[in-house]
């Protein structure tokens with residue numbers, strides 16, 4: 001028979017959403033059980049997502065900068081790449097963070113159970129242990145928070161079982177540098193991993209169904225990125241892979257669409273990065289009555305409640321945007337609601353960042369969204385070619401700061417950046433959006449000179465009308 005434990009709160013999944021929810025529950029005095037199938041806490045983000053990808057991008061960026069500095073008078077020798085050491089560096093970063101989470105859950109007396117949970121009814125799950133074979137634990141709870149995340153989408157025409165067909169987890173292992181790599185999909189994950197492999201020496205092709213990369217972002221921002229990456233990548237827009245056939249000497253891919261090459265192209269590896277699917281259909285939700293759609297997504301209200309009052313859901317499993325910081329904030333709301341607080345998940349903005357070369361970052365409304373919503377808006381852009389700091393740092397040619405204002409109220413409604421460190425610069429825009437800042441608030445804030453964030457102040461001044469004669 002199964003061992004039995006009981007908690008006031010059960011959290012399923014220890015990704016950013018799940019561990020944040022469990023820690024907040026414990027901090028609020030609730031007796032908390034956290035179930036995670038893998039040995040380490042941290043979910044996709046820490047183990048096979050945000051963190052390892054950024055460790056590899058850091059390595060790639062150092063190489064990029066070393067190459068770039070040549071025209072400023074410094075010439076380095078061709079870098080020697082030691083893949084196992086790169087992989088070890090990446091794993092070391094991940095381990096520091098996941099070990100930290102284990103320590104924090106012990107400190108808070110969160111009971112961690114290692115195994116796979118499935119619902120028995122609306123007050124209990126059965127956990128199939130992944131640490132001890134054959135062991136089962138029944139966990140009963142008053143309230144449950146489902147934070148079971150998502151995984152790479154699979155397509156029926158792709159032979160995923162071939163070891164040369166990668167998902168992002170495979171790509172993050174950096175076991176080898178394929179001579180020719182095809183990335184399927186023009187979203188953030190594909191672009192980030194493509195950036196890493198190109199720098200490590202792969203020749204990288206992208207096949208993208210639409211007309212632009214990162215389809216949710218404004219065209220002017222993405223255009224600047226694409227222009228500065230024409231030499232780095234071969235991008236086939238408005239094109240699809242139509243057959244993928246693994247053979248001894250490579251994977252043969254035939255394309256269809258506007259920019260399809262004739263005949264098959266042979267690749268040494270293919271990274272499939274065509275979106276992620278929520279895990280809602282793998283939890284036996286029918287046993288507890290929680291509704292889940294065909295895509296595995298669980299619908300929740302602004303207190304993260306499902307249709308079953310004592311069961312909540314947060315993070316990737318409740319749908320887009322599938323981002324770690326969104327999961328964390330939803331986790332906090334669910335925990336606080338369970339503890340009896342009157343709180344809601346109603347953010348004014350959820351920031352997005354692509355850690356590419358250059359970076360792309362945006363928050364609040366895009367121009368497309370403002371247009372679609374019928375807002376009377378005005379855009380103010382500041383090109384980095386006019387920034388002293390960008391020029392001095394040699395990053396002026398592919399940088400731009402864009403702010404979107406409500407023309408009537410002068411309120412900031414959105415912002416986007418493309419350029420070196422755009423992700424770090426986005427922080428100011430996020431705060432300004434959350435604080436309902438108007439153009440004057442931003443323009444009258446004294447920004448240090450010379451900085452890249454000065455460009456945010458300048459864009460606001462441009463809207464404000466105090467600058468008319470840009471170089």
Ligand code: FAD
Pocket residue numbers: 012013014015016017018035036037038042043044045046048049050051053115116117118147148149150168169189279282283314315316317322323324325327
């Ligand atoms: P997850 O992190 O998916 O965690 C869910 C956990 O639940 C997993 O550990 C899983 O093992 C466990 N689980 C699932 N079902 C069960 C079950 N039945 N029983 C027990 N355990 C279960 N986001 C960003 O914000 N910034 C980035 O830079 C970024 N980079 C990314 C790069 C890559 C390559 C990828 C793949 C993703 C990236 N993301 C990034 C997205 C980010 O990883 C996710 O949005 C985030 O991890 C979602 O958190 P979550 O808590 O909802 O779920």
